[in-house]
Amino acid sequence: MRYKAGYKEEKRREILKTSGELAKKQGFNNTGVDGFMHAANMTSGAFYSHFSSKNDLFKALIESEIGASIQQWEMNPHQDPESWLDFEMNRYLSLLHVQHPEKGCVLPSLAAEVSRADADIKQCFEKELQRGYKLFAQHAPEPDFAWAILCQMVGSVLLARGVQDERLKKDIINSSLAMLKTLLKNGIAK
Amino acid sequence: MRYKAGYKEEKRREILKTSGELAKKQGFNNTGVDGFMHAANMTSGAFYSHFSSKNDLFKALIESEIGASIQQWEMNPHQDPESWLDFEMNRYLSLLHVQHPEKGCVLPSLAAEVSRADADIKQCFEKELQRGYKLFAQHAPEPDFAWAILCQMVGSVLLARGVQDERLKKDIINSSLAMLKTLLKNGIAK
DNA sequence: GTCTATAATTTGATAGAC
DNA sequence: GTCTATCAAATTATAGAC
Numbered sequence: 001m002r003y004k005a006g007y008k009e010e011k012r013r014e015i016l017k018t019s020g021e022l023a024k025k026q027g028f029n030n031t032g033v034d035g036f037m038h039a040a041n042m043t044s045g046a047f048y049s050h051f052s053s054k055n056d057l058f059k060a061l062i063e064s065e066i067g068a069s070i071q072q073w074e075m076n077p078h079q080d081p082e083s084w085l086d087f088e089m090n091r092y093l094s095l096l097h098v099q100h101p102e103k104g105c106v107l108p109s110l111a112a113e114v115s116r117a118d119a120d121i122k123q124c125f126e127k128e129l130q131r132g133y134k135l136f137a138q139h140a141p142e143p144d145f146a147w148a149i150l151c152q153m154v155g156s157v158l159l160a161r162g163v164q165d166e167r168l169k170k171d172i173i174n175s176s177l178a179m180l181k182t183l184l185k186n187g188i189a190k
Numbered sequence: 191m192r193y194k195a196g197y198k199e200e201k202r203r204e205i206l207k208t209s210g211e212l213a214k215k216q217g218f219n220n221t222g223v224d225g226f227m228h229a230a231n232m233t234s235g236a237f238y239s240h241f242s243s244k245n246d247l248f249k250a251l252i253e254s255e256i257g258a259s260i261q262q263w264e265m266n267p268h269q270d271p272e273s274w275l276d277f278e279m280n281r282y283l284s285l286l287h288v289q290h291p292e293k294g295c296v297l298p299s300l301a302a303e304v305s306r307a308d309a310d311i312k313q314c315f316e317k318e319l320q321r322g323y324k325l326f327a328q329h330a331p332e333p334d335f336a337w338a339i340l341c342q343m344v345g346s347v348l349l350a351r352g353v354q355d356e357r358l359k360k361d362i363i364n365s366s367l368a369m370l371k372t373l374l375k376n377g378i379a380k
Numbered sequence: 381g382t383c384t385a386t387a388a389t390t391t392g393a394t395a396g397a398c
Numbered sequence: 399g400t401c402t403a404t405c406a407a408a409t410t411a412t413a414g415a416c
Contacts, residue, residue, distance in 0.1 A: 144365065154349060156345070178338070182335075
C-alpha cells in the first residue's frame with residue numbers, strides 16, 4: 001500500500017473544507033467538480049474516489065458545514081443564557097460575517113439551494129439544523145423564540161449581502177441586533 | 191409591419207412573468223435560457239431579441255419581482271400601522287408561501303444569487319429593496335425595526351423551505367410570527 | 381419576432397496509465 | 399489515489415430563413 005492508512009479520510013476532509021469555502025462564496029451549483037478539486041489542488045478525475053457524485057458532495061458539505069457552525073456555538077464561553085445569546089448575536093450579525101461568506105455560516109449562502117435539492121439532502125439539512133436549534137433552545141433565554149432568532153440572523157446576513165452600500169449593510173444588521181436586544185431586555189413578557 | 195405596436199413589450203412582460211416563476215422555483219443559475227423560453231412557449235433563439243444576455247434577464251427579473259412584492263404590499267387594505275403589519279406578517283409567514291416559491295416573494299429564493307452577481311445587479315437589487323423597506327418603515331408601527339422585520343420574514347421562509355417535515359416548517363414560521371407579535375404587543379419599549 | 385441550425389464552452393462522469 | 403484523456407450532454411450566444 002503506497003498511501004498511509006487514514007490518508008484518504010484526511011484528504012476527504014481537506015476537500016470538504018476547501019469545497020465548503022468555495023460553495024459558500026460562489027454557490028454550489030455554480031461551481032463545477034473541476035473548480036472544487038482545483039481548490040483542493042487536485043484534478044477532477046480524483047474526485048470520484050472520494051464522492052460517488054456531485055450530489056453526494058453537496059450532502060457531505062451540508063453536514064460538515066452546519067456541524068462547523070454548531071461547533072462554534074458550542075465553544076461559546078458564556079454560561080448564563082442572556083450573555084450566551086448576546087455573544088452569538090454579535091458574532092453572527094457583524095459586518096465581518098456579511099463580507100466573508102466563505103468563512104461564515106452556510107445557511108445564508110446555501111439554504112436556497114438546499115430547498116431545491118432532493119429529499120435525501122433536505123433530510124440531512126433538517127437533521128443538522130435541528131441540532132443547531134436545540135443548542136439555541138437550551139442556551140437562549142427564551143426557547144420558544146429559538147427558531148425566530150435563528151431566522152432573524154440568517155435573513156439579515158442574506159439581505160445585507162445582496163446590497164452594495166456598506167452603510168446600508170450596517171443598517172440592516174444593526175436593525176436586527178437592536179430588535180433582538182430590545183426583545184430580550186424587555187423580558188419577553190408574553 | 192407584421193406585429194402590432196406594443197406586441198414586443200407585452201411579450202417581454204410575459205417572458206418576465208414565466209421566467210420569474212421558474213427562477214424562484216428552481217434557481218436562476220440552474221435554469222438555462224432554453225428553459226426560460228420554453229416556459230414562455232418560445233425557443234431560445236428568440237430570447238436575444240428581448241434581452242441582451244442572460245445576465246440582463248436576471249436584472250430585469252430582480253426589478254420586476256421585487257416590484258411585484260411591493261405592489262402587493264401597497265394593496266394592503268389596512269390603515270393603522272398595527273393592522274397593516276399584522277396583515278403582511280400573516281401573509282408572508284404562511285405555509286402556503288413556504289410551499290409555493292414560484293408564486294411568492296423573490297427574496298428567499300434569489301437573494302443569495304444576487305449576492306454573487308455583479309455590481310450592476312446588486313445596485314438594482316438595493317434600489318428596489320430600499321423601496322420595499324420604505325413602505326414598511328412608513329406603515330409599520332416601529333420604523334427602526336423595519337429592516338429587522340423584513341429580515342425575519344425572509345429568513346423564516348428560507349429555512350422553512352429547506353426542511354422536509356411539514357410540522358417543522360410550521361414550527362419555524364410560527365416561532366417567528368409569535369416573536370414579532372410579542373414584540374409589537376409590548377409596545378416596543380426601548 | 382420567432383424559428384431552426386449551429387458554434388464554442390463547460391459540465392458531470394468514466395477509463396486506463398502510473 | 400491521482401493523473402491525463404475523453405465522452406456525452408447542456409450551456410450561452412449568433413446567423414440566416416421566413
